[in-house]
Amino acid sequence: MNGTLTNQFIIVTGASSGLGLAMAKALLMQGATVALASRSGAKLTKAVQQLREMGFDAVELGMDVRSEQSIKEAAEWVKREWGRIDVLVNNAGIGMKTVNPNFLTEPQPFFQVSPEGFRDLMDTNVTGYFLVSRTFAPLMVQQGSGKIINISMNYETMKRKGFVPYGPSRAATESLSFIMAEDLKEYGVTVNMLLPGGATVTGMIPEEVREQLEGKVNLLDPEVMAEPVVYLASAESDGLTGERIVAVEFEKWKTERGR
Template sequence: MSSQRLSGIHALVTGSSSGLGYAMARALLKEGATVAISSRGGEKLSKVVSQLREEGFDAHELTMDVRSTDSIHAAVAWVNSHWGKLDVLVNNAGIGMRTVNKKFMFEPKPFYEVSPEGFRNLIETNLTGYFLVARAFAPMMVQQGHGRIINISMNHETMRRKGFVPYGPSRAGAESLSYIMAEDLRDSGVSVNILLPGGATRTGMLPDEYADAFDSMPGILSPDIMARPIVYLSSPEAEGVTGERIVATEFDEWIRTRKSLT
């Protein structure tokens, strides 16, 4: 184990059975946090949590569908009964362009060829899901007088890229949501920040037949790029940091700039 900077911290990471979510959850666990590993559930989630616990980490399995208010309310009840508090909420659960166009990386389709069902499903998960989960857990944090909400996003290029409806709009919406949440909570002791990798990342959002070619492309980031900034944002060092958009690949520069201004 390492320095245990997050001992006593209780965190929930949505969509954390794989990809960015898993990398962030593992980083928090390595620093001593107690972490609820959350996804829609099933054998994959159970196996991931079991493996983490075997390694000695304080990981807990929490089934939650971010599209379902009933499922989210059940998760809030679980956190209340098992922990009695929540220090850190990481909104990460999402689905990618593969759900509307399996060949989106190589054969982008215009927005008018995206089905209404595909559009709604992705927005409901990636944007509405962030809102529903934050809405459910924020009152607990406000009552505590402290808490950290960290919403995961992607590069601005993703929001302008050809063939990226509805994924781009979902992330643009999540960023606007984050900034407004930060203002709404500014006087409550609860911070809201945005964190993104800073480039294309191996996350499993590509269909299997294209994943190998994508993963071997130069410049593809490891999900572990999120480890240091997520630990920082969950730690006492980030007290008072809110309404920030932090790019993981530029984290060192962001920290230096912040220190020079304080």
């Protein structure tokens, strides 16, 4: 398959559904070889199988972003099978429903959030991005090239009532991204952020809550991430680092920067 990403080796975490799966498919459609990384299970296997049946070069990569050992084994697989990694998309995360299933209709104050729920979400959404990046960045440094794309959320989410710990987790993700970009500049490795620009139709919003929101909130399709993630993974974005791109404003962003 010919495309703008032919001969590019890419990992997308949290790729068994939602934004991750949509981005993986968009990258595959441009000719990339994509490892869909997620905790092992039938969901991941089925997603990869369906993509392979469509003729895409999709690979199943079992990886728990909270486990150093699991990430290390994934990195060893990449070195052995691919010999390099061109793009890493950090997307794996869990949402507010893990601490409050009714977070959109009945927001819960931070002082009612359990310490376990807080730690669990932060471990996945923040520490997970750190652990995966920490493991794969040295390979990119060694190559003298590579791109890291960290998926984030609206600033509104970081300030919204009842959004502890999800809001703080994404604020931390953005700070981490800016610092990573600075730390990796001298090595020819770039780090950028990408966010949908609104609530998306993913598993992070419980089905019953989604039904209640229909007609009241304009939920975005995960495919809103397709064009900007392909851009960030391609040669078009070479040299771009420390940027925060909102998917729904992507065309405006490109126009403003003359890209």
